[in-house]
Amino acid sequence: MRPRLFLPAHVNLRGDLAAFGIAPRRRARPALWTVDEVGLHAWTPDQAEPVVEIPWVDLRDVEPDERRSITGQSGWSLALVTGAGRLGVIARPALGSPLGASARKQDDLMRAVRSLRQELQHTPAPRGSSLP
Structure with missing residues (x-):
């Protein structure tokens, strides 16, 4: 499937990593997420296949998630909410960037993923003359 959205990500993840099949070692964690007709896919530089896949049917929501840095500053991330x-x-903001995206960018990405989920999860099945 051709990705509709590329989402560079920091390897610092929060949540139940084991439930999503994410390695405890930071070097083995995903640095890029893609969004396509099937759902979300997480990629590492070392593997040709996604290390995590979250199909649209399993994704309950994408929410803002407040994080506190070691200095006490507030930052934002996207929370992918599933049954797991x-x-x-x-x-x-870009692959390899040491910084997280701004709160506004995180909000824009959250809305983009929600919109794609709505659009792609409810795409009607082809019928009649639209069949390949």
């Missing part, structure tokens, strides 16, 4: 639990993903 909640996974906080910090979006980055």
Whole structure:
């Protein structure tokens, strides 16, 4: 499937990592998420296949998630909410960037993922002359 959205992410994740099949080692954690007709897919630089897949049918919501840094400053991430639990993903402005995306960018990404979920999860099945 061709991705509709690329979401660079920080390897610091929050939530029940084991429930999502995410390795405890930071180097083995996803640095990029893609969004397509099937759902969300998490990728690491070392593997050709996604290390995590969250199909649209399993995704209950995408919510803002407030995080506190070690200095006490507030930051925002996206919380992917499924039946398995909640996974906080910090979006980055670009691949490899050490910084998290701004609160406004996180909000824009949350709305984009929600919109794509609504659009792609409820796409009518092709019928009649639209069949391949």
